[in-house]
Amino acid sequence: MSSPFRKSTLLVALGGNAMIKKGQAGTIDEQFENLRTPIRQIARLSQDYRIIITHGNGPQVGNLLLQQECCDAAPDLPLEILVAQTQGQIGYMIESTLDSQLMEMGIEDKQLFVSLLSYVVVDPNDPAFSDPSKPVGPVFTEAESVGLSYPVRKTPRGFRRVVASPRPITIVEKREIQKLIEMNFIVICCGGGGIPVIREGRTFAGVDAVIDKDLASAKLAEEVGVDLFVIATDEAGAALHYGTPEQRFLGKISVREAEQFLSRGQFPAGSMGPKVEAAIRFVSAGGHRAVITAVDRIEAAVTGQAGTILET
Amino acid sequence: MSSPFRKSTLLVALGGNAMIKKGQAGTIDEQFENLRTPIRQIARLSQDYRIIITHGNGPQVGNLLLQQECCDAAPDLPLEILVAQTQGQIGYMIESTLDSQLMEMGIEDKQLFVSLLSYVVVDPNDPAFSDPSKPVGPVFTEAESVGLSYPVRKTPRGFRRVVASPRPITIVEKREIQKLIEMNFIVICCGGGGIPVIREGRTFAGVDAVIDKDLASAKLAEEVGVDLFVIATDEAGAALHYGTPEQRFLGKISVREAEQFLSRGQFPAGSMGPKVEAAIRFVSAGGHRAVITAVDRIEAAVTGQAGTILET
Numbered sequence: 275m276s277s278p279f280r281k282s283t284l285l286v287a288l289g290g291n292a293m294i295k296k297g298q299a300g301t302i303d304e305q306f307e308n309l310r311t312p313i314r315q316i317a318r319l320s321q322d323y324r325i326i327i328t329h330g331n332g333p334q335v336g337n338l339l340l341q342q343e344c345c346d347a348a349p350d351l352p353l354e355i356l357v358a359q360t361q362g363q364i365g366y367m368i369e370s371t372l373d374s375q376l377m378e379m380g381i382e383d384k385q386l387f388v389s390l391l392s393y394v395v396v397d398p399n400d401p402a403f404s405d406p407s408k409p410v411g412p413v414f415t416e417a418e419s420v421g422l423s424y425p426v427r428k429t430p431r432g433f434r435r436v437v438a439s440p441r442p443i444t445i446v447e448k449r450e451i452q453k454l455i456e457m458n459f460i461v462i463c464c465g466g467g468g469i470p471v472i473r474e475g476r477t478f479a480g481v482d483a484v485i486d487k488d489l490a491s492a493k494l495a496e497e498v499g500v501d502l503f504v505i506a507t508d509e510a511g512a513a514l515h516y517g518t519p520e521q522r523f524l525g526k527i528s529v530r531e532a533e534q535f536l537s538r539g540q541f542p543a544g545s546m547g548p549k550v551e552a553a554i555r556f557v558s559a560g561g562h563r564a565v566i567t568a569v570d571r572i573e574a575a576v577t578g579q580a581g582t583i584l585e586t
Numbered sequence: 587m588s589s590p591f592r593k594s595t596l597l598v599a600l601g602g603n604a605m606i607k608k609g610q611a612g613t614i615d616e617q618f619e620n621l622r623t624p625i626r627q628i629a630r631l632s633q634d635y636r637i638i639i640t641h642g643n644g645p646q647v648g649n650l651l652l653q654q655e656c657c658d659a660a661p662d663l664p665l666e667i668l669v670a671q672t673q674g675q676i677g678y679m680i681e682s683t684l685d686s687q688l689m690e691m692g693i694e695d696k697q698l699f700v701s702l703l704s705y706v707v708v709d710p711n712d713p714a715f716s717d718p719s720k721p722v723g724p725v726f727t728e729a730e731s732v733g734l735s736y737p738v739r740k741t742p743r744g745f746r747r748v749v750a751s752p753r754p755i756t757i758v759e760k761r762e763i764q765k766l767i768e769m770n771f772i773v774i775c776c777g778g779g780g781i782p783v784i785r786e787g788r789t790f791a792g793v794d795a796v797i798d799k800d801l802a803s804a805k806l807a808e809e810v811g812v813d814l815f816v817i818a819t820d821e822a823g824a825a826l827h828y829g830t831p832e833q834r835f836l837g838k839i840s841v842r843e844a845e846q847f848l849s850r851g852q853f854p855a856g857s858m859g860p861k862v863e864a865a866i867r868f869v870s871a872g873g874h875r876a877v878i879t880a881v882d883r884i885e886a887a888v889t890g891q892a893g894t895i896l897e898t
Binding site: 457469 | 612649650652663664666667672673674677678681682690700701758759771777781783790792
């Protein structure tokens with residue numbers, strides 16, 4: 275565990291929106307093409323770091339919700355099962371893209387890597403269940419958003435369906451993930467923030483929710499011991515006065531500054547807000563450096579040359 | 587690897603139809619309830635054996651196909667992505683059911699277990715691509731099956747959609763799976779026969795197909811070294827003259843007998859046929875015992891007390 279020779283552990287959290295870009299319908303070719311940029315960098319970084327990859331699933335789980343709602347030919351599945359389905363879909367896409375990149379580098383035979391299903395325990399009394407805030411699925415205009423059968427909120431990208439987003443309490447597979455990274459496996463896990471479950475006596479039960487993938491990643495980082503945490507998204511980093519003429523990009527900031535900006539509502543809920551919060555939690559729990567950056571700047575972010583950087 | 591103290595390795599292949607029984611719509615509660623019977627037995631067997639669990643996905647992938655066809659709100663995904671989605675769904679359901687059973691036994695903290703996404707290489711020139719034979723999705727009456735937009739065949743359970751089912755050549759994650767079972771992880775993998783891919787130079791590409799999960803399981807068993815192979819299904823075992831008044835259940839049979847019955851067409855393609863073929867391949871490749879049995883007789887099958895048994 276604490277061998278002086280061990281590599282540092284890097285956790286990269288890939289946004290679901292980094293796979294389906296603004297304006298794209300989200301065909302499978304688009305998603306594979308978009309993945310190449312971050313995964314090529316991660317493949318190179320795997321030479322120097324132990325790697326964990328987590329990922330979002332907002333657009334993908336939204337598409338599954340849409341399909342299920344407009345079709346009565348098969349029984350509806352609860353949201354946690356749809357999250358599990360997106361872990362299958364996106365986990366495979368990331369793993370096979372990584373495989374191709376490692377092949378191009380000629381090192382696929384030297385590197386073990388797996389994509390794991392992961393579920394995450396939440397509190398059934400979490401206030402999020404009575405106040406849905408996590409955007410999923412397609413972006414609507416204000417006119418389109420009227421009369422939809424589910425809760426909708428305005429987000430920086432437009433109007434979107436929102437679902438409950440409770441806090442992650444613990445990653446059920448943490449022992450397995452820790453063991454695998456100790457053995458230098460690249461581990462893809464916690465997709466879509468993990469499949470949300472609650473404890474019911476001596477068993478787990480799924481719940482209708484989506485856990486924020488950045489907060490789940492920060493919890494995982496704390497539980498398995500991660501040194502560097504990169505949150506890769508479709509923005510260059512966090513900004514003050516986002517979307518206004520006064521918008522100002524944030525470079526290196528302290529945890530205290532980040533907390534102040536966050537408490538003043540500078541970062542939108544369900545979007546940059548949880549990313550900044552996840553970065554704060556990671557550094558506060560002992561992590562070395564957290565960076566929020568664009569998907570094409572992951573390598574620069576790791577060395578502190580890009581993005582919004584929080585350090586101890 | 588060949589320590590005299592190592593436990594034998596048991597691979598249990600669970601049929602997709604063992605999760606959604608004949609006459610059930612396939613609600614999530616039904617699927618969880620049906621899983622308890624096989625998983626309770628597997629949890630007990632994990633005390634004495636290293637365990638690999640594989641699973642089918644026929645009804646589940648069929649439901650995703652149906653939904654996608656009847657809804658234009660999201661881009662259609664190719665079949666291999668739907669297979670990946672069912673690996674997410676069913677892998678989670680098996681893993682969380684196993685978790686609950688191990689908790690009931692009070693040993694969940696002593697046992698590591700993971701559910702892995704798996705993809706399987708097939709040959710782009712496999713004749714199966716021009717002759718779809720694998721049933722997926724719901725069962726239709728003959729009248730309902732007329733006029734459907736995809737190929738349909740009569741199966742013992744009724745009329746069903748069929749898709750290409752090429753031979754598995756190699757399991758891409760075999761090194762990882764072998765390493766994990768050596769470390770006494772229970773590994774859930776190769777769901778739905780694995781996500782089908784072909785090699786294209788230095789990369790993999792998904793293909794529109796479903797690999798038979800029993801043949802994929804036999805290939806995995808050969809590649810990672812499995813001692814016992816149990817194929818758990820909704821029948822007590824293989825039978826001669828199936829579905830006729832002369833139906834005769836088969837107990838212990840030799841590989842040679844099994845090959846003869848198979849070549850005489852005693853076992854339906856896309857159903858019992860590939861199960862018998864998988865059992866033959868497993869034993870011929872050096873496996874100790876293969877058993878085709880009902881989901882409630884897995885423990886008895888392991889000790890040779892139930893099912894249709896092939897031994898070396």
